[in-house]
Amino acid sequence: MTNAVNDLADLTGKTCVLGLSYYNPAGEVLNQRMLAARVHSASDEGIVLRPLQDERDFTLPPELSCWFIAPKGSFTDSEDQTIDNPDFLVTWDVHRKKEDSDEGEHEWWEWVPCTVPPTVGT
Template sequence: MTDIDPAKAHAMIGKTVLAGITYLDADGNALEHRQLAGEVLRINAEEGVVLASALDGQDVFLPPTLDHYTPAAPGDYTLRSMGLTISDPDYLCTWDVHLARGNDP
């Protein structure tokens, strides 16, 4: 289980996160790329980093490894897969999800 720094978690609440997720098969081949964006609602060990999706407001769950969330440079970020442009997000992160043999994203 990941230890969550309470000060860092508190500082992230209400901030905008852009995430890229790559799903890889058991051999390491990329199967799918997804992009997510949203406002941080809460962070805890049980749920991880919970965002309100910028697309539909639904909860999005990301891993709670807070050191993996890096400050974003100011500017416009276009998420083609979502059809959205996000201006001046606060954090960026990318994740690789390694699927067990026989699983699909």
């Protein structure tokens, strides 16, 4: 599996399966989610995904190192939405930077791109 994206503009209109792993400050997994989506737009402001399921748009950091050409096949996301032959597999680790925050206080998260190709079907 290779990373073949050189320009943000190359992503617009492409499909992907996005894998997100959320971690607490101690490094323990809080949640994992997969999302099938189409890239609505991509710029230095971020990569906007439009989920295939009827959800709000989802914005990722404008980082290309974690976008890998997907192998042929059908993938089912966390919402039981199936996508056939997506263009890309994308994975991010999202780390909470503070243990707890008061009601209404902003939570800080650090987005870390996974630059090793994801394994599929193993």
